[in-house]
Amino acid sequence: MTAHFDLIVIGGGIMGCASAIRAAQHGMRVAMIERASIGGGASGVNAGTLSLQIKRVKLMPYALAGHRIWEEAGEQVGFAKTGGLTLAFTDVEAEQLRERMTAKREAGAPIHFLSQAEVREKAPNLCERVKLASWCAEDGYANSSLTGTYYRAALREAGVTIIEGADAPLLARAKGGFQARIADEEVHGTRILLACGAGLEPAMAMFGVHIPVRVRVNSVSVTERAPRLVDPVIGHVTGLLTLKQKGNGTVLIGGGWQGRIDERTGASEVDPETIIPNLQLAQFVLPALARLRVVRCWTGFEVNVADFYPLAGPLPGVEGAYVLGCVRGGYTIGPYIGRLMGDLIAGREPEMPLFDPARLLAAAVQ
Amino acid sequence: MTEQPHFDVIVIGGGPAGVAAAVQADAKRLSVLLIDEQERAGGQVYRWNGVGIDAGPGAEMRARLAASGVRTAFSHRCWHVQPDRTVRCTGPDGNMTFTADALILATGASERVTPVPGWTTPGVVGLAAATILLKSEGVLPGRNVVVAGCGPLLLFVAAKIIAGGGQVAAIVDRNGPSDWLSCLPAAMTNPKLGMEGAGWALSLLKRGTPIHFNSRIVAVNGDDEVQAVSVAAVGENASSSAHSIACDALCYGDGLMPATEMTRLLHADHDFDAALGGWHVRADAHRRTSLDRIYACGDGAGVMGAAAAPVQGRIAALAAAWDLGKMDEARFEAETQRLSRYGQRVSRFGAAMTGLTVAGVRVPLTGSEMICRCESVSHDELERAVAAGAVTVNAVKAATRCGMGPCGGRYCVPSVAKIIAAHEQVDVSRIAPGTARPPLRPVPVGTLMGDFAYEDIPFREPAPL
Numbered sequence: 109m110t111a112h113f114d115l116i117v118i119g120g121g122i123m124g125c126a127s128a129i130r131a132a133q134h135g136m137r138v139a140m141i142e143r144a145s146i147g148g149g150a151s152g153v154n155a156g157t158l159s160l161q162i163k164r165v166k167l168m169p170y171a172l173a174g175h176r177i178w179e180e181a182g183e184q185v186g187f188a189k190t191g192g193l194t195l196a197f198t199d200v201e202a203e204q205l206r207e208r209m210t211a212k213r214e215a216g217a218p219i220h221f222l223s224q225a226e227v228r229e230k231a232p233n234l235c236e237r238v239k240l241a242s243w244c245a246e247d248g249y250a251n252s253s254l255t256g257t258y259y260r261a262a263l264r265e266a267g268v269t270i271i272e273g274a275d276a277p278l279l280a281r282a283k284g285g286f287q288a289r290i291a292d293e294e295v296h297g298t299r300i301l302l303a304c305g306a307g308l309e310p311a312m313a314m315f316g317v318h319i320p321v322r323v324r325v326n327s328v329s330v331t332e333r334a335p336r337l338v339d340p341v342i343g344h345v346t347g348l349l350t351l352k353q354k355g356n357g358t359v360l361i362g363g364g365w366q367g368r369i370d371e372r373t374g375a376s377e378v379d380p381e382t383i384i385p386n387l388q389l390a391q392f393v394l395p396a397l398a399r400l401r402v403v404r405c406w407t408g409f410e411v412n413v414a415d416f417y418p419l420a421g422p423l424p425g426v427e428g429a430y431v432l433g434c435v436r437g438g439y440t441i442g443p444y445i446g447r448l449m450g451d452l453i454a455g456r457e458p459e460m461p462l463f464d465p466a467r468l469l470a471a472a473v474q
Numbered sequence: 475m476t477e478q479p480h481f482d483v484i485v486i487g488g489g490p491a492g493v494a495a496a497v498q499a500d501a502k503r504l505s506v507l508l509i510d511e512q513e514r515a516g517g518q519v520y521r522w523n524g525v526g527i528d529a530g531p532g533a534e535m536r537a538r539l540a541a542s543g544v545r546t547a548f549s550h551r552c553w554h555v556q557p558d559r560t561v562r563c564t565g566p567d568g569n570m571t572f573t574a575d576a577l578i579l580a581t582g583a584s585e586r587v588t589p590v591p592g593w594t595t596p597g598v599v600g601l602a603a604a605t606i607l608l609k610s611e612g613v614l615p616g617r618n619v620v621v622a623g624c625g626p627l628l629l630f631v632a633a634k635i636i637a638g639g640g641q642v643a644a645i646v647d648r649n650g651p652s653d654w655l656s657c658l659p660a661a662m663t664n665p666k667l668g669m670e671g672a673g674w675a676l677s678l679l680k681r682g683t684p685i686h687f688n689s690r691i692v693a694v695n696g697d698d699e700v701q702a703v704s705v706a707a708v709g710e711n712a713s714s715s716a717h718s719i720a721c722d723a724l725c726y727g728d729g730l731m732p733a734t735e736m737t738r739l740l741h742a743d744h745d746f747d748a749a750l751g752g753w754h755v756r757a758d759a760h761r762r763t764s765l766d767r768i769y770a771c772g773d774g775a776g777v778m779g780a781a782a783a784p785v786q787g788r789i790a791a792l793a794a795a796w797d798l799g800k801m802d803e804a805r806f807e808a809e810t811q812r813l814s815r816y817g818q819r820v821s822r823f824g825a826a827m828t829g830l831t832v833a834g835v836r837v838p839l840t841g842s843e844m845i846c847r848c849e850s851v852s853h854d855e856l857e858r859a860v861a862a863g864a865v866t867v868n869a870v871k872a873a874t875r876c877g878m879g880p881c882g883g884r885y886c887v888p889s890v891a892k893i894i895a896a897h898e899q900v901d902v903s904r905i906a907p908g909t910a911r912p913p914l915r916p917v918p919v920g921t922l923m924g925d926f927a928y929e930d931i932p933f934r935e936p937a938p939l
Contacts, residue, residue, distance in 0.1 A: 144866075144868075145865075145866055145868070146863070147872075148866075148868060152872055162937075164938065204936065237928070253871075253872040253873075253875075254872070255872075256864065256869055256873065260863045270863070272865075332879075332880055332916060346935075346936045348933060348934065370557070370741065372741070378911075380554050380562055385931050387919050388926050388930075389931050392931070397920075398923070401918050401919070402922065403879065403880050403882070403916045405912050406909075406911050416937075436937070
């Protein structure tokens with residue numbers, strides 16, 4: 109059986125979904141092909157931190173726009189604007205914090221520095237050794253586990269055809285466009301968007317485009333419910349801690365400590381040797397954590413290319429094919445950059461520039 | 475921070491399967507560590523009650539273990555295991571890491587309780603949980619108790635309540651007399667246990683305890699305590715045929731489910747078999763799982779009861795000894811064949827008893843009950859999530875928080891699978907359990923961390939600006 113679409117999107121994460129929905133809104137007939145379930149990969153298992161303080165300077169305008177989209181989604185995605193603190197505990201760290209946050213403020217994030225008294229007022233239970241703290245009132249979090257529910261409904265509303273549980277589709281050029289073969293089914297599209305995260309490198313390779321994509325496995329832990337301990341989202345100057353107490357009282361702890369990939373299954377796994385320092389840093393920052401029980405640790409992942417900027421634009425040398433991914437801070441920025449991508453594919457001019465993947469081919473040749 | 479002692483064999487679980495495996499491995503001159511979360515060996519079935527004279531099969535087991543060279547780590551909870559056989563647990567001295575050349579898992583089973591409206595009312599106790607109350611605490615679950623569900627524990631719990639001076643208001647059994655009769659031949663393969671069961675049945679008959687065969691609990695009534703249960707015939711519409719039985723407690727269970735969280739965390743292969751309690755880790759005739767030098771025995775690998783467990787444990791230990799090059803082939807073949815033949819004989823009884831709980835595996839849910847006690851997720855919410863497209867256990871968990879609480883989904887996932895299966899019109903055996911996540915049991919952050927200084931935390935360079 110063959111079905112025909114204007115656009116096939118490979119990958120049902122935030123970026124693929126946002127692109128698919130935008131393209132459908134522009135009148136395209138879109139099929140979404142997802143390996144497992146919508147929003148079930150990196151988009152659905154990350155720590156959900158929406159912090160401008162951990163975004164790259166050059167991506168700040170995209171992050172600001174992303175924040176606004178999550179805020180509009182509101183309760184459906186568990187959005188909360190709590191404000192965020194980033195902490196430094198030594199003189200060296202304080203110097204780093206000053207330099208980094210000043211650059212981010214200049215890029216448009218409303219960040220300022222707090223006195224120790226102000227820190228205590230905003231978060232009285234934090235460790236008393238804070239040397240310097242920065243504050244951003246726009247920071248907060250959303251509940252990443254609701255990503256799938258939210259986007260599945262939005263895809264349905266936009267009229268996108270959803271094909272879930274389609275592991276390892278075979279992608280190829282076909283007459284008048286592209287085809288994706290899944291078991292005995294064939295989906296045909298005039299255009300194709302690759303937005304499959306950790307699967308991007310092999311997907312691009314099916315079209316003869318070779319761009320190395322590195323996968324990072326990020327660990328996240330969550331405690332049982334507890335009485336209110338801290339309101340703002342908390343970060344560390346190194347970026348090695350994100351900590352937030354959710355509305356239900358659980359404390360969610362992340363920070364990009366690396367898990368590992370199980371060679372046999374290909375699944376990403378928690379590495380207890382990195383979970384422990386992650387939790388140590390969390391407990392140092394919020395000593396009351398010592399009493400709480402950890403109920404679950406898991407891993408999400410992020411992918412990046414050599415220059416740590418997004419892959420977002422036409423797939424080099426393949427007319428009608430596009431690629432989107434490798435966005436640092438993809439949970440925050442994804443909904444916005446996906447819209448831009450949907451505009452580009454539908455032949456509209458995106459309001460902000462995208463990030464042409466061709467730059468990486470040129471670099472590879474050099 | 476952590477010492478990493480190495481053993482030839484680590485056995486996790488100190489019930490009949492684990493203890494037999496540990497003692498057998500020790501007899502083959504392997505260095506063995508046995509880890510269990512209780513204070514003494516015995517598992518749930520031969521739980522050490524901490525008072526009086528230690529007697530019976532549990533005491534014999536504990537004596538055999540004490541006389542062996544097995545090193546034990548009781549009061550230790552495993553929170554992580556790896557396919558390379560690294561085991562992490564927390565105990566009185568904090569976080570410990572152990573490694574081994576062979577890992578034998580004997581993690582036992584947990585109770586299957588089918589949710590009905592009101593099942594979270596105080597006074598509702600699991601059937602297996604009631605056996606612990608009765609055996610090791612000497613406490614009656616109530617004064618006037620309904621005992622319901624399916625399987626041999628119905629008889630045991632009812633008889634023990636009466637022996638303890640309580641009243642059994644009724645037994646509500648999903649099975650009928652013919653189901654019980656059909657396991658008589660198997661029951662007679664273990665005359666001692668068979669007679670014991672017959673004795674319990676007789677004591678109930680003598681007391682005139684009402685037994686409702688082919689019946690099920692459809693609701694528990696009472697706000698702060700159990701006041702009555704509604705009972706209806708199996709397969710009949712609850713609202714038209716239900717009648718009420720007054721009581722002050724309900725002991726309720728539908729048999730045991732193999733504890734699979736450890737083997738799922740390891741990504742071992744699993745199978746579904748209702749006659750073995752549902753999902754269980756796959757183990758071959760020599761108890762080898764799909765993972766290198768990791769073995770499974772006892773109820774955790776498929777519920778077959780306390781008689782089969784030690785035989786499986788010993789076979790697992792022999793297989794480990796053989797795989798580690800500590801036995802010659804002729805000896806290994808002879809000993810395992812002898813044990814296997816013996817195991818087949820003694821397994822018939824347990825298999826028949828588990829067979830009596832098959833009736834509980836596919837029981838339909840009622841419709842408005844609470845499914846996830848930890849996160850307060852109702853059947854209705856789950857049905858809405860499934861209808862909105864969340865058709866895997868993981869997707870339902872993400873959408874509703876069902877299974878995200880401290881129990882880790884041990885109790886609610888079978889119900890979630892039933893709801894998905896009903897919506898997708900497939901059998902529950904087609905619905906894979908969700909991804910297992912560490913820690914295997916909730917563990918306090920401070921216990922995991924031990925003492926540390928800020929300066930010891932291994933920071934990396936910050937991310938690019």
